[in-house]
Each structure stands twice: as structure tokens, then as C-alpha cells.
Amino acid sequence: MSASLLRTPLYELAIAHKGRMVPFSGWEMAVQFSSVLQEHQAVRQRVGMFDISHMGKFVLEGAGLIQQLQTLVPSDLSRLQRGQAQYTVLLNELGGIVDDLIVYYQGSWNGNDRVQLIVNAATTDKDKTWLLNHLSGDIVLKDVSRSQALIAVQGPQAVQTLQQVVDEDLSAVKRFGHIQGTVLGHPGFLARTGYTGEDGFEVMVDVETGQKLWRSLLELGVTPCGLGARDTLRLEAAMALYGQDIDDMTSPLEAGLSWLVHFDKATDFTARPVIERQKEQGIPRRLVGLQLEGRNIARHNYPVLHQGDPVGVVTSGTLSPTLGYPIALAYVPATLSKVGQALNVEIRGKYFPATVVKRPFYKSPYLA
Template identity: 60%
Template sequence: MPLQFQGIRQEHQAVRQQVGVFDISHMGKFLLRGGNSLEALDCLVPSDLSRLKPGKARYTLLLNPEGGILDDLIVYCQADDEVVLIVNAATQERDHDWLQAHLPETTHLSDRSDSQVLLALQGQLAQSVLQPLVETNLAQLSVFNHCQTEIFGHPAFIARTGYTGEDGFEIMLPPAAGLHLWDNLLEQEVVPCGLGARDTLRLEAALPLYGQDMNEETTPLEAGLDWLVHLKRKGDFIGRSILERQAAEGWPRQLVGIAMLGRSIARHDYPLWHEGISVGYVTSGAPSPTLGINIALGYVPPHLASPGQRLEVEIRGKQHPAEVVKTPFYRRG
């Protein structure tokens, strides 16, 4: 995916106000089959997958024994013995090897990343643009639901998921059909969007980026993803004991939303200060095209994580005022 096609701001606003399309085929696409694939996967993630029914999806995490995040992913249940996983491109190979090492022999893991195209159609007009191309009634496809259908006579997997904070669909299909769909959408004047707009859109929605806002040394509780950790669920999962300890005793840092109080822009790895003491660092930052302010995510000690807390961001040796704010920065109305 290129950084931009027509310009980051233009592409960003197209998704917020109408509709845009992203080619996210670089994402990893795995298929689990055989045995009870869902039950086997349930033992490897902190979220309770036992009630996940066919046609439903769940966002969750892969953790190491220390509770650190190996990757975030979406689990799509097609049947008890068939599950689709979408993982990050940068961790695709590692995720495959890790899953292969931890899944039982009765569960077969296949990598479909090179044989399937993945497009993300995002924005309030996404349904009206896609509906004429499929027989499935998309109005009946709720958020984090998915279905199998056809597009241009080819099998297509459609999920009502995304990474922009807007309504939309992620569509997986064979390469030839994917190219046909891309061309068709552009003929309908859907705006092609690049990585730049994808990043500003997800930042406004306060959706963390793996490798930047979280990594192997970050636990879900620190990253504000405690809602993915189901400690009351039955059974064990990798990293559980560490997360139980953090839940009982607390954790050393917290990912927070930050708004700059001037025109300065906070960027990745910029230091955060409070009353002359270095207290954390910025993980993501950019101007918000929707809000017209400069926003960021970053880690600070829990006692400095409340909205309204004043901080300073060090930019080229000078400290600039900022404030902790509630997230998401933008929420679809």
C-alpha cells in the first residue's frame, strides 16, 4: 500500500465523510481447520472464544508467557473446526511459527496470505457502494459479523470490520476478483487511500498499532486493552498468571490519549515530562484532520493518566505543553 494517492488529508476526509478503499493485502491471512480449531485457539488467547458462533468475529491478542503482546488479530469463526485469522504483516511469519508450535496436531494451520486479496471499504457510504455487487443483504450484517458470498462470480469473504473508526467492510477474495473489485470501486468514484490516511484515521479512533503503541514488552492492561482479558473465563491461557498479578497489584505504565495545547506535533518516541521529570514517551502522534488539533498516544505512570493531567512533550530539546484526554479522540456519531 502506498503512503498516499491523492493526499493524506483528502483521503482521510473521504473516509470520514463518504467512502474510501484501502488495499490491505499485505496483512497475514491464516486458516485453521480440523479437530476443534476454535477450542484449540481459545487456549492461546486471553479472550473467551467459547461462545463465538459461526459468522461472528472477535478482536484479541497473542501473548507470551510474561503477558507481553506478540500480536493483535481478528478471529473469524466459520465453524467450530474452521477459523480465519487476520494478523499483522510484520509479524506474519512469527505468528505462523508460534501458532504452529502451540496448536495441537489435529488442527491444521495454512497460510493464505499470498493467495487472497484483502480490501477495506470504509466510510458511511460503504454499504450503499458494496450492496449492488453482492446478493447478501449487508444491512443484516452487524459489526464484527461476517459471511461467505460471491462477487463477480468469485467466492468472497465479507466482514463488517475495519481500522478507521467508521462503518465499513473488509473483503477477502482471489487476486483476479480483487483487482476487478478495486477497479469497479474506483469507477464508482470511491477514493483510493494509502497508509498515511489509514494511520491518521486509526489514531483519531485511538486504535493501537502493533510495533508502535504496543509490543512484546507491553501487557494488555498497560495498553488499555484490559477489555480483551477475561480473567473469569474457564481454563488457562498463556500469560494468565502475570495478568492476574497486574490486575491485583497494578501496572507501571498506562497508554493514554494526549492533546497538544499548541501547534507543535508530538511524534513517535518523543519524551514526556511532568514537573521537570521524564515520565514516559509518545508512541503515535499526528495532526488530526477531523478535529483540527494535534493528537498523540503515549505511556505515562498510572497516577498521571487521568484526563486533564498536564504534561510536556520534548520536541527538539524544548518542552511543549500537552494534556491527557479521553479516548477515542473521534467517535462516529
């Protein structure tokens, strides 16, 4: 493994639990501990945990912060109340996605707004530069990416399990809500968000507390999970992976994220005219869900064909552990994006049938 790869505060604990390490976005991360299938099923049926300390973590504070952030994202952040969060995207001037992120609004004191941002690991530096270049005045951005551990506890038993090490009543926190709480006697940030399609919390604490929390959760029977299960879980829930399903050249309308674009908000935002024109004139391509037959897995960059002609490309694909058949995300012409549309995917020189299906592929019965 390259010595230049970064390591999270939980790296040694992952090694001790026989995590198989791989390079990921400049970090040395566990791809699995037991098996992808066992870890996937643990999250769907019980509770699993992920070390996501590699994610970018920013604390922003200052007068007029929300108003300034309003110009950088298409979502209406003014709707947020203290303790609420919004999944959204940073847009560039062409309407492309700089990154997808979650904005956690922590309130306003003496005219100063305070916001926690969680961004992708691979884009942390890019996002930081983008924000600093577009925010003005007395806005302060504190990068706590390296000083804080971040653990995702996910699954139908996540809340009741995590409650054993948290003082506050977690059942009172609504989906996409967050609190400043007490974790193992220490201050922590707890958000009822995640990237698995299941209920659960993402917990941010100082490094030492994070290490204690990981050990405590192991003792409580929580299954440690790696990047492999994280990918199969998020794909079943049709959650986009930045740099693969969405990027700087993808608009939210193309990516099926039109629900993030609040055209009724009064504030202009970057590329608003571009996005409005796309809405009025239509978009040439869409990200769709595909279901394949048998065990023929469509991988990233595999061609999608219609009547023998290449028309699109697969962005993500796997054999769904929960559903038992192959699923994929792919960009295809908008004219071929309706549910039920028959297509083909080229896999190792052969064509295999694929059908456009509704997303997400899987909805958890534990999420209302």
C-alpha cells in the same frame, strides 16, 4: 525502491492511479494517492478503500481448534457464534503481546472448527510459527496470505456502495460479523470490521477478483487511500499499531486493552497468572491519549515530561484532520494517567503542554 520488497496483487493498479509508494513492513505500499487530508476526509464523510493485501491471512481447521486457541489468547472465544468475530491478542509467557489480530469463527462441521485469522503484515511469519508451535493434534493451518487480495472499504457510504457488487444483503451483517458471499460473481469473504473508526467491510477474494473489485469500486467513485490516511484515521479512533503502540513487552492492561481479557472464562491462557497479578497489584504505566495545543505534533519516541522530569514516551502522534488539533498516544506512569493530567512533550528541544484526554479521540456518528 529495493527489489527485495514484496508487492501486493494491486500494486500495478496503485501505480496506475499515481500512488506514491514507500517501504512498509517489507512491502512496497502506497502512502497516498491524492493527499492524506483528502483521503482521510473521504473516509470520514463518504467512502474510501485501502489495499490491505499485505496483511497475514490464515485459515485454521481441526477438532478442538477453539479450545486450543483459547489457551493462546485472553479473550473467551467460546462465546463466538458462527459468523461472529473477536479482536484479541496473542500473549507470550511474560504477558507481552505477540500480535493483535481478529479471529473470525466460521463454524463447526463434523466436529472440526474452522477459523479465519487476519494478522499484521510485519508479524505474519512470527505469528505462523507461534501458532504452529502451540497448536497440536490434527489442526491444519493454511497460509493464504499471498493467494488472496484484501480490500478495506470504509466510511458512512461503504455498505451501500459495496452492495452494488455483492449479491448478499450486507445490511444484515452486524458489526464484527462476517459472511461467505458473492463478489462480482465470485466467492468472497466479507467482514464488517476495519481500522478506521468508521463502518465498512474488509473483503477477501482471489487475486483476479480483487483486481476487478478495485477497478469496480473506482468506477463507483470510491476514493483510493494510502497508509498515511490509514494512520491518521486509526489514531483518531485510538486503535493501536503493533510494533509502535503495543509489542512483545506490553501487556494488554498497560495498553488499555483490559476489555479483551475475560478473567471469567474457565480456560487458562498463556500468562494468566501474570495478568491476574497485574490486575491485583496494579500496573506501573498506562497508554494514554494526549491532546496538545497549537500545531505542535508529538511524534513517535518523543519524551513525555512531568514537572521537568522525563516520565514516559510518545508512541504515535499526528495533527488530527477531523479535530483540527494534535493528538498522541503515550506511555506514562499510572499515577499520571488520569484524564485532565497536565504533562509536557519535548519537541525539538522545547517543552510543549499536553493534557491526558479520554480515548478514543473521535467517535463516528455513523457507528452506534
